[in-house]
Amino acid sequence: MSLIELLLKGLYVLGGAASFLLTVTLVGIGLWKIFLSVGRFLGFHWAGVDLTEPMSQALDGLECIFLAPLAFLLFKGIWDLMRNVILKKATDIESLKRYEHSRVFWLEVKALIFGLMVAVLATDLLEKILSGTKLTYEMTISQCLIIGTLVGCSFLLERHRDGS
Numbered sequence: 001m002s003l004i005e006l007l008l009k010g011l012y013v014l015g016g017a018a019s020f021l022l023t024v025t026l027v028g029i030g031l032w033k034i035f036l037s038v039g040r041f042l043g044f045h046w047a048g049v050d051l052t053e054p055m056s057q058a059l060d061g062l063e064c065i066f067l068a069p070l071a072f073l074l075f076k077g078i079w080d081l082m083r084n085v086i087l088k089k090a091t092d093i094e095s096l097k098r099y100e101h102s103r104v105f106w107l108e109v110k111a112l113i114f115g116l117m118v119a120v121l122a123t124d125l126l127e128k129i130l131s132g133t134k135l136t137y138e139m140t141i142s143q144c145l146i147i148g149t150l151v152g153c154s155f156l157l158e159r160h161r162d163g164s
Helices: 003-042 054-086 093-131 137-162
Strands: none
Touching: 003 054, 054 093, 093 137
């Protein structure tokens, strides 16, 4: 095993652990916010917890859950692609197959990230509507344009991945 492979394995363990901790933390925070909002909605009162808008709090928790897998998806997608680029040998057919697989996987990761970002933006817009926040035309139109752009990019990535 070469020094580069040993360093790559160490980086993989550290990056994987960090993305795992971030994912678990965000899921935990999201579930806790949803749990508190459901409790508030049902009429339970905990000392020191002021949830005046349980639906808004639940949507915040849902946003955290949508954001949770992003760290792992980014790490895994970039990791596979970079590992195969660094260790790729031009004459090795198996390396070229792994490289092509990681490139396709990276396209799938990008499509998932775009989908998760659409979910986060749509949840944020819904939260603003339900909480009674005064919405301006500019803010609403710009947020809808961003959502439309992300959906379009996701669609193009899916078409490219399918070879159409």
